[in-house]
Amino acid sequence: MEIPTGTQGHFSQGLLLSASVLALWAPQGSWAALRIQTIPERPQKNQDVLLSVQGIPDTFQDFIWYRGKETDGGTRLFTYIPDIPRPQRDGSAMEQRDIVGFPNGSMLLRDAQPRDSGTYHVEVHINPSWTMRAKTEVQV
Ligand SMILES: *[C@@H]1O[C@H](CO)[C@@H](O)[C@H](O)[C@H]1NC(C)=O
Numbered sequence: 001m002e003i004p005t006g007t008q009g010h011f012s013q014g015l016l017l018s019a020s021v022l023a024l025w026a027p028q029g030s031w032a033a034l035r036i037q038t039i040p041e042r043p044q045k046n047q048d049v050l051l052s053v054q055g056i057p058d059t060f061q062d063f064i065w066y067r068g069k070e071t072d073g074g075t076r077l078f079t080y081i082p083d084i085p086r087p088q089r090d091g092s093a094m095e096q097r098d099i100v101g102f103p104n105g106s107m108l109l110r111d112a113q114p115r116d117s118g119t120y121h122v123e124v125h126i127n128p129s130w131t132m133r134a135k136t137e138v139q140v
Helices: 002-031
Strands: 035-039 049-054 062-067 076-080 088-090 098-101 107-110 118-127 130-138
Antiparallel strands (some): 035 049
16 A cells, blocks of 8 residues: 555656646746737738737637727727627728638638738737737738
8 A cells, every 4th residue: 555655646746746837837838929920921912811820818708800000990800709609790991801710819811912911910808907919011
């Protein structure tokens, strides 16, 4: 009986240590930086462009994509609220663009045109007191 108990003690100490190291590092590692990756990096006219959001937490309330430097009603492309029947609500900056939002925060711009070049800005509402933002320049 003594040997297994000792082994078990060691084992759970190790687990406990890993758990606290994870608890210390997870918030920084996964949430410190929201980043947008443009795929492909240099989109050509008529190509589909994915603005892929990296570093988004597993749970969040909603996200909003804007086209431009300001984040207001006039620059809002769409709002996306996951887990509801019609998650994507288009805003006034959508105009004739063909843009689809995904539950992971990314957006796909279909048939990109030179006029789509410019700043794209994403705002992720994690909870009522925590918002994360990222922006990127797209050149078509
Ligand atoms: C987000 O979802 C889209 C569509 O399923 C996928 O193409 C893209 O790679 C995903 N991005 C990330 C960062 O997981």
